[in-house]
Amino acid sequence: MTVFLFYVFAGIAIGASIGVVIARSPVGSLLFMVTALAAIAGTFVLMEAHFLAAVQIIVYAGAIMVLFLFVIMLLNLGHEAQRDLKGGAFAVVSAGLAGAMAGLLALQLRGSEVVAGSGAGAEAIAAANAEYGVVGAIARPLYTTYVVPFEITGILLLVAIVGAVALAKRGEQS
Amino acid sequence: MEPISGIWAYVAMSLKATGIFTVVILVVAYTTLAERRVSAWIQDRRGPNRVGPFGLLQPIADGIKNILKEETLPATASRFFFVLAPILVLVPSMVTFAVIPIAAPLPTPAGVVDMVIADLPIGILYVLAFSSLAVYGVVLGGWASNNKYAFLGGMRASAQMVSYEVALGLSLITVLMMAGNVTLTEIVWQQQQLGMWFAFPLSLAFILFVISAFAETNRLPFDMAEAESELVTGYHTEYSAMKFSAFMISEFGHMVTSSALMATLFLGGWDLPGTWDDAHWYQGQLIAGFAADGSVILANPAWWKTLLTFAGFAAKTGFFLVVYIWVRWTLPRFRYDQVMSLGWKVMLPTALAYVMLIAGTILVLDEIGVPWGFGYGLALTAVSGMATFAFMFALDRGRTITGAAAQRGQRVEVKTTPTATARAGS
């Protein structure tokens, strides 16, 4: 059942990803992206990452993508229907490059050990989930072992906010 | 008392889902009627009273009308997104109810049934996730109409919803700190254990949450997106028939779910004050609480308790619905810049400061060893009360929600000229 659901979500995710790349209008691209994000959140749930699935939807789909949508509308790019793919030889070579990458990754994956079902980490995560709840399980290491990276991330966000405001603010004269 | 399992669990699940969804739809339908009746009452007129006794069949008539109406599609609209938008709006407003516990567990011969469709481990995050998705429908609807009023409405709605989502989430954090978990059943349980609804120890969070919820549902005084006097009717200007109806249903659906959510988070959910028929799953047992020596007291569920608690839950939710309608006909609409400055300059910092205050108070109370109970709640209530008072006292003070002219420091002179009545009198 889980594996079947996983394949469903994976199919949606891959299809939507392709949609992101080939959609004509940015809004279409964006909606495909939201679909892909939701499908990936589904795979997260199947892999026992409930909290991340929720955050994926809240933050990625609900905030970051809305920001994209907002910018697309602000710049009024949505209604252009022309395709802006790089044409001709470049696209072919790029496709070749992507294919080569896919091939290499496939080789790499084939060479790696096959893990049946879920691994050792899943048990630890399940135990932590049972003890602290799905949020507590990820919050505990985040606020103890990884508290310094966590704080640094906070600073990064602050810097990003300041940077974004400074960049997007119009000069006084205009 | 074992939880229900096996094939009966699926049966119970299906019944719950169908039943709750049906009830929610019915409530939505009759809320539209209630709104019209209450508004009529407030405005001292009769309201719809022709279809059925007291107009009770009015929602059904409206539904039939909307289904039978002609669907219009503007020529310049983006067809796909134009159709997609009402769906995107409707779905999140309905599915949110799935995690809200509506009554005490019901004992059946096959086992105890939780009165919640899905007690997800991520609980409240699920609600946040879907409410954050609701914005897409509004924005797309406005944009796909290719109409400047609709577009402006959509933009305003998205900005407003994104802004107030922040304050909403931050005011929720205090609740989560108190509950120690994110599942809604746990939040209800902790209020029972505290012997006090969170509305008292977290009074400021309650106020912030209510304000944010009003903004999130695009209801007056925050109905920027529609603002019929400025934008015709905002993002659904170009919609008609059932697609328009979908927008309306989703708005009332949002009202119902957010009312239920407020009741659950701050008014103890299905808990009846003064009763001790609490129930919570604890290590595979349904317990009513802990004895002084730490041993568990088993709960004693009964079908009449489920019914009574459901009635309590319905009453609380209904109360908030009435408040929604009441506020609509009481307060005037904000201006757009006022909405934004209230959200970012008042709500957000207040919620942040309040989180720190509550976290500090909890830390202090835990450090000095106050046990989780009524005394704990009273101490927090005192602190929160002071914070709330300070917030109320300091709110606005003539800076945020005043007229634009006053904000720029201009002097507004009111010229007194002889009015029509004065002239008529002379």
Added chain:
Amino acid sequence: MTALLTAALAQGGSPAAESGAFEPFLPGLIVLLPLLGFLANGALALAHGRDSANAVRAGGELDLGERGSRPLTHTLPSWIGPGVLGVAFVITLVNFTRMLGVELAEPVVVSYWTWMATGTFTVDAALQLDQLSFLMMMIVTGVGFLIHLFSVGYMQDDAGYPRYFAFLNLFVFFMLVLVMGASYALMFVGWEGVGLCSYLLIGFWFSDKEKADAGKKAFIVNRIGDFGFLVAMFLLYTTFGTLDFVPVFDGTETLVYGGGLVTAITLFFFLGAAGKSAQIPLYVWLPDAMAGPTPVSALIHAATMVTAGVYLVARSSVLFALSPVGGATVAGVGVLTALFAATIALQQHDIKKVLAYSTVSQLGYMFVGVGVGAYAAGVFHLMTHAFFKALLFLGSGAVIHSMHHAYHHTHSHEDAQDMRNMGGLKAHMPITWITMWIATLAIAGIWPLAGFFSKDEIIWQAAAFGGAETAPYPLLYSLYWAMALVAAMLTAFYMTRMMVMTFHGANRTGTEEAKHLHEAPAIMWVPLAVLAVGSVFGGWINVPEALRTSVLGFGGALPMSEWLHHWLEPITARAHEVQLEHLGEVAHAAPIGGGEVAWAIISTVAALAVVVAAFRVVGAQKVVPAAQSPAPTGFAKVLYNKYYVDEHYDRFIVRPILGASRFCWKVIDATIIDGTVNAVGWIAKGLGWGVSMFQTGSVNTYAFILTLGVLVILGVSIF
């Protein structure tokens, strides 16, 4: 209950639970108080100091106005500076009396916090309270307090008064850290700190380049010694894995007697000690250090800091006992310094220079003491020396103070420190005259003053050690003994010469100036009197049994005892065990015969004879004021110029180093290194210009190349 007790023991470190044990009374406060004083005075100095510092920098002096109307920033240090020391001294006394009542076999270590912890190596901020550190604390706080008091009178009219007390308090703080620290690391902190304060105080009048240079000289010469201290610490760490005193000394049992390691450690430690305590070859900074205010010379360069080296050797007595070469070196350098400095002192005219060389000489004696294994004797001399040398310096300070005032009144620019300009001062300054004579007789080794007992003890121990059953170098030690005796006679001579030139004969200051010569105020002479008492009776606490029962103790009638020796036994016991094991019993006769009592009588009689002779000889000399004095000739000239040691150091050490540095700067740094760096810059610029051709400006192309790179890396990682 037992569990509680064990817990208390494990926590506190001090065995407070045992009955009758030594319970330290606020030991941390002793250290903290001077630090607080420094902070307070420092703040005052900052508040007050900008204009005064500017005035000094401009080469002038700040006009302070009348005494009564000076600002609070100037008057408060008079209370804070000596006050903190007084309180610290009282606390030390309380602790001392508590300690007297108990037998303290093991040192009490009071640990406050972990100062540093790296891997297996930890150093605690811990104070060690034992007999040796208490003796030093008593000297530092007690004598320090008196000198602080004296300073109130001496420095009152100086523009940098608060700054002066800030530095002085800071010095006391570091000195206490040095003597109380429970590890070599903490001791080193104090060691460096006192060095810093010494630098700051020598160059106190920094607008005078000569004085600032003297400060730098002291600092740099001390660095050489510090290098030795550091190397010794490193060796200790690699050997024992710790620098705390207790485990290090416990661990010495594994060391080989006379082995290379322990010899290296002791020699490096002695290099450090020689730097701090002004021994050959690193003594050159101390005479120059007289550029500082005279109370500073008394406190830092006579009574306390310069004895840190002796303290170091006494503290490490076990290590030095294990190394016969180390001991012989210490004693040898000590006695050589004693003799060498004494000869230079013979021909100095500056009163403080005489005392400076005298200090160097006396420090040599102390090293002889600790070098021959008589640690108690060395520390004993350290203590008595603190009394009489502080007294001598303070006395000279009073004289200079008086001379300075006299010259100030007549606006004369004569040298207020040159003894040729003095003479006949006893009429003007009777108290100073009497107290300084007491100190002079004490340092000259006249019975029954303090110096007699301590110095005689050292000289005797040198002889006794040389005569031990299996002494390593018996002849050498006999030579030390003889040299020490000669130096003692020289000491008697130059000190008497100084006294005669200063206080006796006709006054050479000038008729007008003589009218303004006056006795020091009470705040200055009271410390002199107190120190004079110490100089007289200070020696009576450590008189060997043989001497006490002889005629020198009136057959035991005088209240003398061997107390100090016994008191320090827990500190020196292990060293003495080592000595006894490897050297056997020390001799009870001098190399050329005669017992302890006999030689004591001989030496005091000889010293007295020298004093009388010197009084006659110098008194008969015709001394003329400095301005009219002819340049010295012959060997006197060599002595006057201090054997030209500074000049030789300059020629053979300083100049080659300067030359090498200049070579490194001009050739290696400016040409080779800078050239390489610049070349790299040019190459990078050229390459960058070439590679910039790849910039097409198209983001997609960049992404393409980036992806290509990723692919290559991926490929390399797979194949």
Added chain:
Amino acid sequence: MINEALVLSAIIFVIGTFGVLVRRNAIIMFLCIELQLNAVNVAFVAFANLYGIEGQIFVFFVMTVAAAEAAVGLAIIISIFRHYETVDVGSFNLLKW
């Protein structure tokens, strides 16, 4: 399921890479980069099932970085748009030597 997740991750990553290479609309390129980040997230969550919760924590950090990147990146795009009236990266060639 870990192997399947890794395969999914690889596929999405390659698609994202291809998108970055061939699209000229800056915003869509940006979306493709987000796609790549998500592919990495999938791999991290899969590895979390193999090695422990750290993989999930890393995803958390990646999301934060993505949020910061989106804020700054979109601000850059807006300010570029003000100059060129377009978001076609083909027209931004001032970086050319």
